[in-house]
Amino acid sequence: MAQQPTPGSNYTVQAGDSPWAIAQRAYGDAEDWDTIYQANQRVVGNNPNLIYPGQILNIPKNPDPTAPKKPVPTPTPTPTPTGQTPHRSPDSYPDPTPTPTPTPTPTPAPSGEKEDEPNIIGGIVGEIQEELGEKKED
Numbered sequence: 225m226a227q228q229p230t231p232g233s234n235y236t237v238q239a240g241d242s243p244w245a246i247a248q249r250a251y252g253d254a255e256d257w258d259t260i261y262q263a264n265q266r267v268v269g270n271n272p273n274l275i276y277p278g279q280i281l282n283i284p285k286n287p288d289p290t291a292p293k294k295p296v297p298t299p300t301p302t303p304t305p306t307g308q309t310p311h312r313s314p315d316s317y318p319d320p321t322p323t324p325t326p327t328p329t330p331t332p333a334p335s336g337e338k339e340d341e342p343n344i345i346g347g348i349v350g351e352i353q354e355e356l357g358e359k360k361e362d
Contacts (some may be wrong), residue, residue: 232285239277246281256287 229235229250237246243257250260261272264281268274275281 229281229283231287233283234333235281235283237275237277237281241275241277243272246283247287250283251287251322258353259284259286259288289329 227236227238229246231250235250243261244254247257247260248254250256257272260281260283262269263284267279267281275279
């Protein structure tokens with residue numbers, strides 16, 4: 225079984241390793257690969273991606289001593305009851321049954337308008353025909 229990289233110890237590079245993968249296994253954060261590279265630049269050379277099986281790398285104890293510490297999220301406080309019941313009683317909820325809206329009564333037509341309607345229309349048509357110079361046909 226392959227050796228596990230441990231902070232504060234030496235690690236022998238295995239086939240398929242990369243600084244990214246080694247940092248992930250050693251520190252639980254692959255973004256700390258640069259710490260391993262900086263500590264081993266004389267062994268690795270100028271290209272951190274060129275590591276070879278059999279190379280012995282020093283895995284620093286601290287993942288990144290110069291980086292600011294990552295903030296630890298503050299847990300959300302659990303509200304404490306203040307003596308009031310957090311839930312409403314079933315009787316305080318509105319009745320879910322919808323109230324039917326009454327059907328509106330149609331507005332009645334003014335009296336006598338229907339009787340006069342054909343005469344009004346006929347008179348308008350006649351006026352238009354006169355203006356256009358046409359004869360009114362009955």
